[in-house]
Amino acid sequence: MLLKNANILVIDDDDDVLTALRLLLKSLAKSVVVNRNPNTIISLLEKESFDLIILDMNFNGVVHTGNEGIYWLNKIKNFNPKIDVILITAYGDIDLAIRSLKEGASDFLVKPWVNEKLVESINQILKKKTTTKHKLDTKKGLKIIGESQIMQDVFLKISKVSPTDANILILGENGTGKDLIAKAIHENSNRKNKPFVKVDVGALTSSLFESELFGYKKGAFTGANENRIGRFEAANGGTLFLDEIGNITLGQQVRLLSVLQNRQVTPLGSNDSVDLDIRLICATNLSLNDLADESKFRKDLIYRINTVDVIMPPLRDRDNDIILLSHYFVDAYAEKYFKGPFTLDQNFVNKIKEHDFPGNVRELQYTLERSVIMAEGNILRSDDLVFSAIERTVKNPVSKSMNLETLEKNAILNVIEKNKGNISKSAKELGITRTALYRRLNKYDL
Template identity: 40%
Template sequence: MNKRILIIDDEKNMRWAIKKALEKEGYNIYEAENGQDGLEKLEEIYPDLILLDLRMPVMDGMEALQRIKEINQDIPVIMLTAHGTMESAVEAMKLGALDYISKPFDIEELKVLIKKALNVGELKSEVNYLREELEKNTGKTVIGESPKMKKVLEIVERVASTNATILILGESGTGKEVIANTIHYNSDRKDKPYVKVNCGAIPENLIESELFGYEKGAFTGAIARKIGKFERARGGTIFLDEIGELDLGMQVKLLRVLQEREFERVGGNETIKIDIRVIAATNKDLFKMMQEGNFREDLYYRLNVIPIELPALRDRKEDIPLLIEHFLNYYGKEIGRKNMSISKKAMEKLIQYKWSGNIRELENMIERLVILVDGDIIEERHLPSEVFTRTEMDNAFKLPENGVNLEQVEKSLISQALEISNGNQTHAAKLLGITRHTLIYRIEKYNLQDV
């Protein structure tokens, strides 16, 4: 993709001359006649470099430079001025300008400065990208030697290098995002953008503009064009977490993107083509939702090209010691306690535990123990009370010889949990060992809203 350069200068002839010279070098050139106009253009086009005049009406170069750096401190800026002094050059550099050139200047000299600035900008972007990815993925790796996890990893290895759409299924906390990360970073798109979207965390009235972006004036408050998540992921991967939270209207629009690889921004007419790999994930039963009319059949089959189902932690108990060792090492190093270990009895207790929150619950518990336990060994007495109470409860339930009506038992237990917690859904979900989202689904299923 050709580099985008924004020229902010009140002299029309100067903009014209620079534009003509730089277009011959293959750059895409955009213009603004003052600082205020330049800031609006910045939000629209996300330039790779800015040529900024010092003296302009409405908003001068120094104020514009400061505002530009507040929006994105990594955009390289070269100052242009016919009033150059050492004082203004020093001030501009302090505010974040990368370089400074006085008018009239040799266009060849400007071209050299631009090439250097773009190289610096690319280096900064790469460093920031790697730093962010390191922070996001530190301690987050796929760990497992159980047969079920080996099967998952075999599928991941086979599909990573393809462009196939992936649907990752599994309970909350089973590591769906980690699997998505693994697929992307082992694909041919690993050096391209990787955009993550939590569909359940974005309000319904905002999800379309977040995914597809919007044009200036598309609605009240749309003061400039905004690039959406799909457009930002061009050439790379988009990870749509909690895909089951999308309403039917958004499902139709997503289906079109998956089928045609194109969309329009909200309020726009331009059709935007994208080359993108889609990975989706959910802890919901999409097949059941489809049968109940809450999830589109055509979208389900479009997403479900390669399904990867992650087992719950309770179904891969042989991996628990490996995970505990990993989190002990990671959090031990993080806080300077590198010799942390766990006793045999404590390990046995954690293996027996049901882990309704799966790997996320295990990780949080180990982090807490590493911080709070005195000494280097985690003993059975250090474990939180829920490890013992839930294990006892699990052992206490025995199936009667004549069997039970499972739905009636479930309904009764949910009613009791809501009564004990005085209607606090988070507390009730914890008592039942399920997520709040699952509890809400069960409440609606059994019409227990008034309990």
């Protein structure tokens, strides 16, 4: 973004400062709004869209600690994390500067400022809006949103590994966006113009595993009425993404390891092997410690698929990303359903921040879609935010009934609650398959 296209808001209780900044910026920016009272900030943001705010750190306080500026910075970021804020103060202090930057300020300047330095700072901040500070884009419109340090680390790792052919293992809880990471790596790789083939290997039965992955020849088994290439061969030249890799059996792991070692696949019913040129990406909701259990997963396969691991953090560990994502999803669904634009009421924001989101980004996405659909007016309030009925059911107290079906239902609810909605872990703890657990969830309408 260029300065000439930017809308800037200046908040300072010194009229001389307001006049100086208005005169400096009015010929450079699209618009400059100045105001003495910080209490007007949120109402101004509700009425107009600003790209940058220049905010004083001290107003009416007797002691110039900068706490007022930090307070209003947090208010702004809670309202809209996308707005960049430059904090200015007449009381320069290294600790105060570091604190303000940690709280989300884009820059920290001391009065009296140097005009050239201030303009340069604004230009640099606006320029970053077109980079990957808040999101990772691909040519297919894929967006991975995040400004937290933990997500910046993920973005950095993606930028380093994407151009290589290294095998990648993506780790993370359900709903964290592992499939988006896989697509982003492919779209930023040298194979981006070749196929991207995704397979949920955890959902494949033993009978389907080999035919789906390796293909088959006509007559290889009953029902094989024609030749069919497998997913490995379909991904030749491109990227093969094996999701839920932690759920395949030891026998399936042996077959997979053989293909990866030889870089050849032999379709069922054939004696001829096909050479493979693929980039392999795998994903699982299991931790590396879980995968290290050799009774469940072969160590030699782990080494083969895990040249580099990318760990997707749960939403609860992503700081202010939850508000950034909330604005993104609300805007997206407002456009989809021809509603809005929406403003998020402070109580709505607080309710989101207080929720644990065991379903991670996926749960947040569906929750906000429901809010947009059901909302009356253009302000989303706390009453518009209704969390999953499944989660509310999980939190119901255990019934004292000794009915067998009731006992089973309550056992399932308690285990799912314990594992924070993680179906794979819950199924293992219950001693059943994920498919069997899903059947029971449908049976009891959970």
